[in-house]
Amino acid sequence: xxxxxxxxxxxxxxxxxxxxxxxxxxxxxxxxxxxxxxxxxxxxxxxxxxxxxxxxxxxxxxxxxxxxxxxxxxxxxxxx
Amino acid sequence: xxxxxxxxxxxxxxxxxxxxxxxxxxxxxxxxxxxxxxxxxxxxxxxxxxxxxxxxxxxxxxxxxxxxxxxxxxxxxxxxxxxxxxxxxxxxxxxxxxxxxxxxxxxxxxxxxxxxxxxxxxxxxxxxxxxxxxxxxxxxxxxxxxxxxxxxxxxxxxxxxxxxxxxxxxxxxxxxxxxxxxxxxxxxxxxxxxxxxxxxxxxxxxxxxxxxxxxxxxxxxxxxxxxxxxxxxxxxxxxxxxxxxxxxxxxxxxxxxxxxxxxxxxxxxxxxxxxxxxxxxxxxxxxxxxxxxxxxxxxxxxxxxxxxxxxxxxxxxxxxxxxxxxxxxxxxxxxxxxxxxxxxxxxxxxxxxxxxxxxxxxxxxxxxxxxxxxxxxxxxxxxxxxxxxxxxxxxxxxxxxxxxxxxxxxxxxxxxxxxxxxxxxxxxxxxxxxxxxxxxxxxxxxxxxxxxxxxxxxxxxxxxxxxxxxxxxxxxxxxxxxxxxxxxxxxxxxxxxxxxxxxxxxxxxxxxxxxxxxxxxxxxxxxxxxxxxxxxxxxxxxxxxxxxxxxxxxxxxxxxxxxxxxxxxxxxxxxxxxxxxxxxxxxxxxxxxxxxxxxxxxxxxxxxxxxxxxxxxxxxxxxxxxxxxxxxxxxxxxxxxxxxxxxxxxxxxxxxxxxxxxxxxxxxxxxxxxxxxxxxxxxxxxxxxxxxxxxxxxx
Numbered sequence: 001x002x003x004x005x006x007x008x009x010x011x012x013x014x015x016x017x018x019x020x021x022x023x024x025x026x027x028x029x030x031x032x033x034x035x036x037x038x039x040x041x042x043x044x045x046x047x048x049x050x051x052x053x054x055x056x057x058x059x060x061x062x063x064x065x066x067x068x069x070x071x072x073x074x075x076x077x078x079x080x
Numbered sequence: 081x082x083x084x085x086x087x088x089x090x091x092x093x094x095x096x097x098x099x100x101x102x103x104x105x106x107x108x109x110x111x112x113x114x115x116x117x118x119x120x121x122x123x124x125x126x127x128x129x130x131x132x133x134x135x136x137x138x139x140x141x142x143x144x145x146x147x148x149x150x151x152x153x154x155x156x157x158x159x160x161x162x163x164x165x166x167x168x169x170x171x172x173x174x175x176x177x178x179x180x181x182x183x184x185x186x187x188x189x190x191x192x193x194x195x196x197x198x199x200x201x202x203x204x205x206x207x208x209x210x211x212x213x214x215x216x217x218x219x220x221x222x223x224x225x226x227x228x229x230x231x232x233x234x235x236x237x238x239x240x241x242x243x244x245x246x247x248x249x250x251x252x253x254x255x256x257x258x259x260x261x262x263x264x265x266x267x268x269x270x271x272x273x274x275x276x277x278x279x280x281x282x283x284x285x286x287x288x289x290x291x292x293x294x295x296x297x298x299x300x301x302x303x304x305x306x307x308x309x310x311x312x313x314x315x316x317x318x319x320x321x322x323x324x325x326x327x328x329x330x331x332x333x334x335x336x337x338x339x340x341x342x343x344x345x346x347x348x349x350x351x352x353x354x355x356x357x358x359x360x361x362x363x364x365x366x367x368x369x370x371x372x373x374x375x376x377x378x379x380x381x382x383x384x385x386x387x388x389x390x391x392x393x394x395x396x397x398x399x400x401x402x403x404x405x406x407x408x409x410x411x412x413x414x415x416x417x418x419x420x421x422x423x424x425x426x427x428x429x430x431x432x433x434x435x436x437x438x439x440x441x442x443x444x445x446x447x448x449x450x451x452x453x454x455x456x457x458x459x460x461x462x463x464x465x466x467x468x469x470x471x472x473x474x475x476x477x478x479x480x481x482x483x484x485x486x487x488x489x490x491x492x493x494x495x496x497x498x499x500x501x502x503x504x505x506x507x508x509x510x511x512x513x514x515x516x517x518x519x520x521x522x523x524x525x526x527x528x529x530x531x532x533x534x535x536x537x538x539x540x541x542x543x544x545x546x547x548x549x550x551x552x553x554x555x556x557x558x559x560x561x562x563x564x565x566x567x568x569x570x571x572x573x574x575x576x577x578x579x580x581x582x583x584x585x586x587x588x589x590x591x592x593x594x595x596x597x598x599x600x601x602x603x604x605x606x607x608x609x610x611x612x613x614x615x616x617x618x619x620x621x622x623x624x625x626x627x628x629x630x631x632x633x634x635x636x637x638x639x640x641x642x643x644x645x646x647x648x649x650x651x652x653x654x655x656x657x658x659x660x661x662x663x664x665x666x667x668x669x670x671x672x673x674x675x676x677x678x679x680x681x682x683x684x685x686x687x688x689x690x691x692x693x694x695x696x697x698x699x700x701x702x703x704x705x706x707x708x709x710x711x712x713x714x715x716x717x718x719x720x721x722x723x724x725x726x727x728x729x730x731x732x733x734x735x736x737x738x739x740x741x742x743x744x745x746x747x748x749x750x751x752x753x754x755x756x757x758x759x760x761x762x763x764x765x766x767x768x769x770x771x772x773x774x775x776x777x778x779x
């Protein structure tokens with residue numbers, strides 16, 4: 001499952017970051033295998049997307065969120 | 081003990097309170113310079129250690145790693161790898177909330193071989209967040225001094241009294257030269273490639289410097305492959321280098337995780353989710369945009385209306401001083417130069433002070449609290465297609481008051497390409513100095529009627545002119561983003577820092593720095609321009625000096641003499657000289673003089689016309705309007721201000737670059753005359769062509 005498919009409030013664990021050839025900056029920001037990412041919300045105008053990666057709050061563009069593979073952890077559906 | 085000068089660099093991720101720490105350590109003793117060739121500030125300050133050594137602290141731009149994503153971050157890579165500055169040691173600032181990610185940069189810097197100290201900031205939040213750190217163990221594992229500070233809470237005077245965390249930090253600085261930082265990179269065995277061929281630049285030990293020099297070779301303008309022909313046989317293209325760099329990040333995170341597992345504990349149940357809760361409102365699809373609009377409206381109102389109170393005051397004081405000096409000093413060249421040249425120039429600089437103070441108060445406040453990143457988050461979708469940052473909204477909107485503070489406000493945009501485009505396009509926004517010109521011309525050519533019984537046609541025209549300026553700013557931004565080259569692909573990865581209470585002193589320092597930069601940078605140029613303009617308007621060949629001899633009409637009044645003098649000054653001659661150029665736009669030399677005097681400030685156009693048409697009383701718009709309406713163009717023999725000329729003038733004022741204060745500010749911000757010259761010809765070119773087309777169609 002791709003990061004962009006997470007529901008608001010849902011978390012996932014990053015995997016295959018090397019295989020997906022993520023931009024270096026994304027990996028430096030903590031987007032590496034085993035790290036937990038939570039989808040917080042979309043921007044009011046549709047993009048970018050707002051995530052919690054590890055301990056940091058980071059906004060990503062749609063095309064970057066489409067690159068990242070995650071294993072979903074919970075169902076999300078938290079009130080947003 | 082012998083007193084030494086030590087040079088330290090302050091390095092850290094953005095949003096770690098790096099600048100707060102810099103301010104706490106150095107106070108106001110700072111030097112703001114520029115890195116050659118790029119629009120990145122070089123900021124350094126000084127402080128003394130207990131042992132008498134003096135430290136020069138260089139505040140390098142914030143960056144997440146030594147692999148740059150912008151020109152600003154490139155400065156950090158280049159300074160630390162080449163070390164032209166001869167830096168003796170580095171203070172790495174980290175945010176206690178994001179220690180893991182911050183340590184990527186830390187381990188990279190340790191690998192460079194510099195003496196290093198890790199400064200963990202925001203330790204005041206540890207208790208609240210349930211974070212505990214085993215500092216002793218961390219020091220042992222990294223083999224560098226580690227200090228906890230709170231730049232927010234630390235009092236500068238605590239350092240003087242010999243206690244407090246800043247004092248503790250300063251006291252431990254000598255220790256960094258005694259410890260040898262733990263090395264990480266050498267164990268990674270990323271490549272079998274022997275990098276020794278770069279050895280003429282670096283010593284045997286500087287493996288990581290060689291590695292950075294190799295992997296970031298285009299930043300150093302070096303083609304390593306050309307340096308060593310043997311390499312071309314190896315698969316060392318961009319892609320394989322990128323793979324190695326990814327491996328490096330993963331290995332670093334493994335090391336960091338191993339270190340932090342032994343030293344860093346978080347009690348997750350204590351997590352407050354404070355920032356996330358506020359973001360739920362401030363980034364809400366309706367309330368978020370609404371609050372943003374309210375904030376922007378407040379900023380706009382403040383620089384538009386609130387600033388006008390002190391601006392009027394400054395204006396009045398200088399007028400009083402000017403006439404006082406004229407009354408006590410003997411009339412003559414020197415007095416003229418002093419009052420209408422120099423004094424007007426200084427007034428022309430100081431008049432911007434209220435707007436700059438107010439705008440930067442808001443910008444610094446929003447930046448300090450962490451809201452600026454939210455502006456990018458909210459606005460990026462709209463601005464990004466035009467090559468602008470979400471943050472460009474602030475300068476563009478401020479530009480509707482005045483381009484000078486607005487252009488300075490572009491400083492908050494991290495990406496230097498987006499910053500440059502914002503600086504270059506902001507002057508298109510309809511500033512308040514254009515309003516008096518618009519008002520009088522609209523009153524002259526647009527009938528005061530209502531469309532469909534409700535929409536005032538004059539008001540609609542004014543609205544359309546605002547829209548034109550904004551549209552041209554966006555179109556130009558789009559074109560510039562295609563033309564201006566950048567080595568960097570635009571990835572949208574934006575950190576959303578935690579919300580914080582602002583530190584008043586940081587806001588104060590930002591405002592003072594901006595004011596200084598303006599008054600002593602752009603201010604000098606503005607005064608110089610003002611003196612030149614004064615000279616041109618008050619000097620001329622022989623007819624100028626004895627108007628009574630040359631004027632045929634013997635019933636001349638003082639007003640007529642003033643008009644005559646302006647016509648025969650050098651400026652008047654210039655107005656006449658450019659007449660052939662502006663005739664296709666429908667203008668005569670009188671309007672030409674108005675265009676030239678507009679360089680002081682666009683609204684001067686109105687008072688210049690008053691002078692030329694001998695209206696005298698400059699505040700009497702009605703009188704001027706009647707005079708303009710009846711004015712005959714000496715060339716065509718018809719009325720000067722026809723509908724076609726009016727539209728042509730409106731378009732010209734909407735687009736032309738006629739403000740030397742703006743040009744001086746662009747020069748000051750970009751540190752080169754290239755960009756103000758480009759802006760001048762680009763904007764004036766567009767103005768000329770659109771005014772030409774409009775006039776030729778409508779006449």
